[in-house]
Amino acid sequence: MTMRQLGLSIYPDHSDFEANKEYLELGHKYGFTRIFMSMLEVQDSVEATKAKYQKIVDVGNALGYQTIIDVSPRIFDQLGISYDDLEFFHDLHVAGIRLDQGFDGATEAMLSYNKYGLIIELNMSNNVDYLNNIISYQANTPFIYGCHNFYPQVGTALPYDFFMKCSKRFRDFGIHTAAFVASQVGNMGPWNVNDGLPTLEMDRRLPIEVQTKHLFATGMIDDVIIGNAYASEAELAAMAALNRYQVQFHIDFVPEVNDIEKTIALTPQHFRRGDMNTLVIRSTMPRVTYKAVPNKPHDNTHEFKRGDVVIGNDDFGIYKNELQLVLEPHADTRKNKIGSISKDELILLDFIKPWSKFKFLD
Incomplete structure (x- = not known):
């Protein structure tokens, strides 16, 4: 198991650069080291998109964050990106890409050998043989990560038993994992519904540090990321203060x-x-x-x-x-x-x- 990390989410298409920069600086102060960045809803040209995302990714990189960007097949089509060449994402200076939707297994395995060394992060919130299929195509497993979904609509996040079954598939292969908790004050996500952005429904309304303790206590999750922006400084401080390796x-x-x-x-x-x-x-x-x-x-x-x-x-x-x-x-x-x-x-x-x-x- 790798060292456990805390992460933030930012949504460049719904926010301004200065507010995001301030948020990343605050997170850095409290020891946050991961960024989930959504690119599911791009409206600009390829060049404008690249410039906007690269600018904030570079801020994160300078602060020691690892940024993984969430993408869908539609975005590849929209921006004219080929799965055979991930140069666009390399140029954004991100550490990896999260595939919001899956392919055929062979594609993901091939992507894990991309020449830029980009991490390929998979959607963990499915209890199917998806991961086994990818691994069977001899994927480059150190470059395969897993990350659960988050759920903006109240009542639609994962039940605990299902979450554990999905997570165990990744844990059994020793894959690096992540899941989301919800800020009780953040009101920004990728969509226009935001009842918090947790992975687990039972966690949705709990104090953020209790949600975090819960995910770590399962033994299934390496990185806990705040799904919605912007969490309060008090919330960041509470997460930073907790013990990541035993229940406190x-x-x-x-x-x-x-x-x-x-x-x-x-x-x-x-x-x-x-x-x-x-x-x-x-x-x-x-x-x-x-x-x-x-x-x-x-x-x-x-x-x-x-x-x-x-x-x-x-x-x-x-x-x-x-x-x-x-x-x-x-x-x-x-x-x-x-x-x-x-x-x-x-x-x-x-x-x-x-x-x-x-x-x-x-």
């Missing part, structure tokens, strides 16, 4: 939480015990590390709910100071509720498998 829950502490409980939650590298159960996710090392530290009972008389974080108190014997994340409601006065994870992040609990690593953020 946001914890809301109860008022009575004590110092040792805060230390136990925020300091160790948590991992779920290998011999799992369905009641709680157990992080057992803190009970060893903090064995000698007292922990008086508090917030221990109500039923614990899914997403609550509890720690064994002084009445729990050997289990004192063991941290647990609640999966099923239960009551136990030997445990103190120290806080709960955000409601939006409850979907992430399913990704904490036996031995999974996880952390908490205040």
Whole structure:
């Protein structure tokens, strides 16, 4: 697996150069390194199109971005470009092209050997033998990437199970993958409908950092790209701050939480015990590390709910100071509720498998 990246989308045919430049500079400040650029709706001449796109691509390149441009067969026809010669895209200074629609397998495989070393990115949002077909034509796999679609119309993005099946086809071949999250403030996309531009329907209205955590947690996605423009600086900062390699829950502490409980939650590298159960996710090392530290009972008389974080108190014997994340409601006065994870992040609990690593953020 390659290092995970964050990306932005820009739409040169619906925006002006200065606004895009400012956005790319802001993204660069927060460590974004990929650009998805749409070229599905060109209206200008070949030369004017080339000049407009090249100008903004060059800004991205100077900032260290990798730009992949989204194209359709119609654009090839409109601009008089042949699949045998990708010089037009080479002249744009992009790193690669994303084929919005597929061909016959042999064409994609041949494209992956283009003399310019351009990445050929495939549409991942189909659960068919498309990729196997391309690979069977001896494609140049280091130059084959995958990227899911995004869906401007509410209710039309991918359901989770289908997303996983589509993604697994690419993951099984070790292909570099990408998918989209939706900004809650961006209102620009390639079309005149924009209810956000996510890949997963269940993510559409979630805070952008939770969407991002979700895609990374699946283990199927290398790069997470914001589908709509322009995301807010707060959204970029939230994405930049998250851990790309393990689930990091946001914890809301109860008022009575004590110092040792805060230390136990925020300091160790948590991992779920290998011999799992369905009641709680157990992080057992803190009970060893903090064995000698007292922990008086508090917030221990109500039923614990899914997403609550509890720690064994002084009445729990050997289990004192063991941290647990609640999966099923239960009551136990030997445990103190120290806080709960955000409601939006409850979907992430399913990704904490036996031995999974996880952390908490205040």
